[in-house]
Amino acid sequence: MDIIKAIKEAGVVGAGGAGFPTHIKFNTSIETFIVNAIECEPLLETDKFLIREHATALIEIIEKLKMHLNASRAVIGIKDKNTKEIEALKGAIKKQDASVEIKVIANYYPAGDEHLLVQEICGKSIPPTGIPLDVGVVVSNVATLLDVKNALEQKPVIxxxxxxxxxxxxxxxxxxxxxxxxxxxxxxxxxxxxxxxxxxxxxxxxxxxxxxxxxxxxxxxxxxxxxxxxxxxxYLITMKRLPMHHIIRRTESACIQCQMCTDLCPRYLNGHPLYPHKVMRALGMHERNLEAMISALICCECGVCELYACPMGLSPKTVNQFIKKELLAQGIRFEKTENLKYEPHEMMPYRKIHTDRMVARTGLxxxxxxxxxxxxxYKPSVVTIALKQHIGVLSKPIVKSGDFVAVGSLIARNEEGTLGANIHASISGKVTVGLENIVIEAVDQMEVLDG
Ligand code: SF4
Ligand code: SF4
CATH class of the missing domain: 3.10.20.600 (Ubiquitin-like (UB roll))
Known part of the structure; x- marks a missing residue:
């Protein structure tokens, strides 16, 4: 079966992010295919485990996709601390004589941000609000690639x-x-x-x-x-739950305009016109600075400014989130300037925040x-499967309440011409269709076959 068709049938979406449908992402030709093996969030062990367990399968599928994407390079970005995983990948590359590179990256936060990863590997700044494809790159994470591998064997994401x-x-x-x-x-x-x-x-x-x-x-x-x-x-939850009126008061009374939030902002360092201290000034001093406010739209919400940089314990990220919502509700967008080159800040290499310091600062x-x-x-007796687990529109149920389904069968379809993904039964059982999800209650396997 054609690769794109198989990926679409299996309902593969970006497993590490917002769930962009993979059949659309991979339906292109590019220069560089990047595998995001960074596992950016602290404390998580999922990708590292998957790499150790499935290194051979990963390299196989990376080679296949590199060819499919017509890419001249396939590069796995991985943190230097993950020595066992690097060894596993190197071993698989050697065994298969694969033309896959490994780029070892320092253990900083947020190294897994696509913009930073593309900068590390290709030396290119993706434009604000842009995607890797804008600079000839596709980025995909480890779990997604294993889903693609399964898709090529007609196994859906369940x-x-x-x-x-x-x-x-x-x-x-x-x-x-x-x-x-x-x-x-x-x-x-x-x-x-x-x-x-x-x-x-x-x-x-x-x-x-x-x-x-x-x-x-x-x-x-x-x-x-x-x-x-x-x-x-x-600390993490207290910061998340501060009410906006409280945040505004704190900004008015305590923002000393030291610019630390901007100086350490990864997107600012990557050359984007994002200056959180100006947003905070506009808010705290009641300045009419629409340009500063609009820059909030290009914030990736990594939290470096708020959880690490600000010496006054203020909330530039939450302020950006708030302003973003307000501007988008008014239909205001960040206007891209065509053909503008974005260059990283000369201090970028020296302002990377070690993940351990981020962990210590956030009480983790x-x-x-x-x-x-x-x-x-583990297999539960009931599952509740959302009809929207991806960017795009709700998938359309093709089963009705009372039907019996077998594990792996298609239960909701991405309608032709819309952005979305297919959804499959993750256990066998009896279906109840809701507005936003499908519930499956496990029943005896024989009953499913008879049904
Ligand atoms: S780091 Fe904090 S105090 Fe300094 S400018 Fe930014 S918000 Fe204001
Ligand atoms: S959350 Fe803060 S540090 Fe992160 S991109 Fe937004 S402004 Fe920059």
Whole structure:
């Protein structure tokens, strides 16, 4: 089967990010194919495990995709601390005599940001609001590539390998069907060790907050690689929950315009016209500075300014998020300037923040240093599969309530001509179709065959 068709059929989406449909991303020709093996978020062990377990398969699929993309280079970006994984990849490259390069990158945050990774490997700045394709590059992460490999064997995306860590009894790696509840995932790690907790889905620094009350009704999606539990009164959660009126007051009274937020901002250092201190000045001093405000639109929300740089404990990232929402609601966009070259700041190499320092600053040290080598497999009796786990429109159910489905069968389709992805049954069972998800309750296998 044609590669793109197979990827589309299998419902592959970017597993490490917002879930961009992979059949669209790979339907192109490029200069450089980059594999993002950085695992940017601290505490996560998922990609490292996948690399060690599947190094041979990864190199095989990278070679195949390099050819498909007509790329002259295929480069794996990986952190220098991951020596075992580097060895595994080197061994697989040698064994297959593959033309895949490894670029070893310092252990800094956020090295996995696509813009920084492309700069590290190709020496090019992607324009603000741009994508790697703008500079002839496609970037894909490890879990996505393994999904592509499965897709070529007609196996759809139905499960995820996930790190469950932080304030849990036994931090662990789990492999669970898509649609497993987050509370079941926490139980697989022995349960939570504190009563007042919040879960960060995706990772501690850029992950989405899921409150204790919502863990029963939040579910594993195709883009989830990490579940991190932290205390609700931790620095991370306190910063996330500051009300905006409070943030504005603090900015008015405490922003000393030291520019540290700008000086350490990775996107500013990559040459983008992003100056968080000017946004903070405009907010705090009630300046009418639309240009500064619009620059908030090109913030990647990495949190370096807020969680690390600001000596006054202020919240430039949250301010950017707030302004972004307001501007987008008014239909204001960041205007791209055609043919403008963006050059990295000369201080960029010296202003990289070591991940360990970021971990220490954000109070995550007590959960760091755990290496996970085994994965627990689990099959729940019920799954709730979201119809939108990707960028684009909701997938259209092709089953109806009361139907019986077998694991791996197509249950919702990406309609022709729309952006989205197919969705498959992650367990066998009886279906209930909702507006935004499909619930499958496991039943006896014979019943499924008879149904
Ligand atoms: S680092 Fe903090 S105090 Fe300094 S300019 Fe930025 S927001 Fe203001
Ligand atoms: S969150 Fe802060 S440091 Fe990160 S890109 Fe935005 S302004 Fe820059």
């Amino acid at each position: 499960s995820r390998t996930i790190t469950v860590t932080g304030a849990v009894k036994e931090p662990t790696l789990i492999e669970v069907p898509i649609g497993t509840s987050i509370s079941e995932c926490l139980n697989l790690a022995g349960g939570v060790t504190t009563t007042n907790y919040t879960v960060l889905l995706g990772g501690p620094l850029m992950g989405h907050e899921c409150t204790k009350e919502r863990v029963e009704t939040s579910y594993v999606t195709k883009t989830l690689g990490g579940i991190v539990v932290v205390e609700s009164d931790s 040290q007590k959960y760091a240093g755990i290496h996970l080598n085994e994965v627990r497999l």
